[in-house]
Amino acid sequence: MQNDTTIFGIRAIIEAIKSGENIDKLFLQKGLKGDLFSELEQLIRQERLNASYVPIEKLNKLSNKNHQGAIAQIAPITFYDLENLVLDVMESGKTPLFLLLDQLSDVRNFGAIIRTAECTGVSGIIIQKKGGAPVNGDTVKTSAGAIFKIPICKVDHIKDAVFYLQASGIKIIAATEKTSDLLYDVSFKEPCGIIMGSEGRGINPSVLSVVDAKAKLPILGEIESLNVSVACGAFLYEALRQRR
Known part of the structure; x- marks a missing residue:
């Protein structure tokens, strides 16, 4: 039934x-x-x-x-194969911009991120098979339908996706507070992938240890971090700004 x-x-x-x-x-x-x-x-x-x-x-x-x-x-969508997607993006002539979500758990954050990713021209979103928010009707609703317009890949482990993207000439940038480098000091002009971590834990340390660059947003208030979907929007629009 x-x-x-x-x-x-x-x-x-x-x-x-x-x-x-x-x-x-x-x-x-x-x-x-x-x-x-x-x-x-x-x-x-x-x-x-x-x-x-x-x-x-x-x-x-x-x-x-x-x-x-x-x-x-x-799932209301068909997931893409990562290797085929990377090849298609490379052959399209556009500069790749991938978004990797390391076990994001809140479906509303997930949907909001998909919506922003579609609006900023992200080439594809990569999620892990286990431990993340489901792709369901709530995801569709919070993405405002953007989930049907952007490729989404499921992989066994985010770390494996990082290695594959790096081997394909794509720089991996982690959005993390564990750095002194600000978002505005990192180049997003070349082919790159941005990793966002989960709401509570952030990016898995084993994944963080293999990235090419780390960047953070400046925080001037007393609260130490932003909602992950808001932070992701800031990163994606900075990438878009640099590429225009």
Whole structure:
């Protein structure tokens, strides 16, 4: 059984996966057993899908349907392959500008960032399969439909995407407070990718250790940081300013 973005029930989810539905995220009941559930788990591993094991209370909060301990969210878009996207952008003749989101968790921030990215000519957005905000109806709404106009890639690990972009001649710039370099002192004119971290943790230290440059926004008030979607907008518009 399903609505426009959600599927409920073990058998229904198994059939959806087998038929090639674009599953974004699965929520499975902790401790659930049985042959059918084992078949679902095997399919999830085989297709390398993003699944979280949660208490039944979480599932009941997500849906009042007879979910049988399993709920799947369908992505409203088709995700791009990173290698194909980078190649397409390079061949287009435009200077690449990629945006990497390191496990951003708030769907409203995610949607707002997608909207700004589309408005500033970002070549593509790269997210991690696990640990980030879902791509669902709320994302569509907060992006004002921009999600349908900009390529989005899902990768196993952001760090792997960083290495691939660097090998393709794309400089990686991290938006982080852990630097003395201001945003306005860093060049965005050449092919580059900007990494934004999650709301609470920021950019993963292992990712931060392999970037080419770091930059921060000047903060004059007493609050130490900006909302991530606001900070992302400042970075993207500085890149646009430099390229005009």
